[in-house]
Amino acid sequence: MLRPEQNDTFDQQIDEPTKQGGAVLCPALFISAIASGQGKTTITAGLARYHRNQGRKVRVFKTGPDYLDPLILEQAAGSPAEQLDLWMVGKKRCRHYLYEAAKDADLILIEGVMGLYDGDPSGADLAEYFGIPVAAIISAPTMAQTVGAIALGLTQYRPSLPFAGIIANTLGSDRHAELVRESMPDSIPVLGCLKKQDQLTLPQRHLGLVRPHELEDYDEKLDQIADILATAGLDTLPEPVAFHDEIEETLKVNTTQHVKSLAGVKIAIARDEAFSFIYPANLRLLERLGAELHFFSPCADEQLPEVDSLWLPGGYPELHLEKISQNLSMRESIKAFYLQGHKILAECGGMLYAQQSIVTLDNQDWPMAGLIPGIGVMRTKGGCQGMQSAALPEGELRGHAHHRSKSEETLPAITFGKRIKHPAPGEPVVRSKGLTASYLHFYFPSNQAATIRLFHPDEVLAS
Incomplete structure (x- = not known):
């Protein structure tokens, strides 16, 4: 040195x-x-x-x-x-x-x-x-x-x-x-x-x-x-x-091919003390694609903003269960948004929030948004950890999983995450109406076209 x-x-x-x-x-x-x-x-x-x-x-x-x-x-x-x-x-x-x-x-x-x-x-x-x-x-x-x-x-x-x-x-x-x-x-x-x-x-x-x-x-x-x-x-x-810089033509094409393809699309993003696991690169990509980002708090706000799509990222919902469970007006607002068929991406803690309830280590049962069946059960050991890709109908997205809970009694998976080397199936991905939910945290720049399809209201989700 x-x-x-x-x-x-x-x-x-x-x-x-x-x-x-x-x-x-x-x-x-x-x-x-x-x-x-x-x-x-x-x-x-x-x-x-x-x-x-x-x-x-x-x-x-x-x-x-x-x-x-x-x-x-x-x-x-x-x-x-x-x-x-x-x-x-x-x-x-x-x-x-x-x-x-x-x-x-x-x-x-x-x-x-x-x-x-x-x-x-x-x-x-x-x-x-x-x-x-x-x-x-x-x-x-x-x-x-x-x-x-x-x-x-x-x-x-x-x-x-x-x-x-x-x-x-x-x-x-x-x-x-x-x-x-x-x-x-x-x-x-x-x-x-x-x-x-x-x-x-x-x-x-x-x-x-x-x-x-x-x-x-x-x-x-x-x-x-x-x-x-x-x-x-x-x-x-x-x-x-x-x-050295290595933005070669393939990467430049990938960057410019979809420019403004989310123009005018308003995306609500949960971001507060309970939901904060967000890659900055994900936000930059959505903005570069033209999306309007509207942040809100499931803990404190009463209603969703007027938007086209919704992203519920991961975080620490288990540490703020009283706030998010007792915020009934927000839960009802998100439930109505789901029933209207809007696009929703729910990742890890966001997926637990989208299910029926979360059960704590001391066996307390806290009602959640109830968009889909499922109970998030907190536990002391880790779940399916590590890097995984998910072959969604919209395209393959890369990401990772890291959690100390398990999801029980939920919907059948439309696909499973694929680990880099290990042959065992990774995290399940479930789908209902416009909702895509999984323990996986996705890295949006790994597939811009798939990201667009997940959030654009005119793109029909396959299951």
Whole structure:
């Protein structure tokens, strides 16, 4: 990693991205780990906040499907957090996002998902494809010299992977840090050693981290984390990476072919404390296609806005059951909208809201909108997780599933999600009148034509 005094062209690289042969140079780092729960989000957010506090413009990305971590990264960096995934988003679109960020940013940080080599494609695949050096976090509260062996394995498992170094986390003492540093091969830098401390822990709940707007002191906590990382030596900028644009003709055609095809279509989108799992790329696509987006709150509003179609995204309805269940006027408004045959897309928590009721872990039964049969039963274990595509009659859409509930006594599926590799059927997709419902969270840019058909009132849905 580079300190200002180590590079004569540092200021030029930071203040004004340098173009070389169509490329844009920007410091970048891919932050991964040996597994989940190692501190990736905390450290990525802390680095983003530190460099932001130094006056730098930071762009942050999250590998894979995730709605919670990007909110924290966005809060830390003060700029939007985008999804990067070679399968769901696609290589060309990922490359374009990075290129556009590099033109404008002083630093790009990418948070990985799970362990460095987990998944297909993995975080390592993404980092290697774009030539972004990896900082691997190893949480080591109960090991010392073994950290060096693990680090060596991470680097030698795929020698072609650019490697910035190791961040040792949750250490017990200064002596513990010394042992870790002594164990490291000369070829692997130790970027920083972090002691275990409460200030380096972000609050969590059953599906992930708590959203920043739910805590008043979140910015103060991010500043504390930034200071801790700087004290531990994680205050330097990574080396510049050359980013190229790869919006080739196929992607340009896909972008322009359907321009304004949703012009004049008014889409109501549930967005409040109970329903918030929305990819920013989905909203941008709908707007680019000409749709008018009207946000509303199933918790607080009495009626749907005057619209043509409705999107009920996922979120945390189970945490706000009293509000959404007792808002009878909104439930009746949505039920009337459904009975009129309008297009509705209900995803995960939105699907549970569209069913008859949700049953909590303590066996309380809360009535929902009742558009279709089905009971959402909360449970302590996860459901059908991971990346999946769904071959809808409108076309194949890619997305993911992540939930801790199950849907019982609902309609027969018109299709099932298809996992990337596993042969077992994925999430069921059900359909009634104009409603399409599933646990799947769809990534709309993966198929613009299918997205148009799902929301355009003149498109007839097949079942």
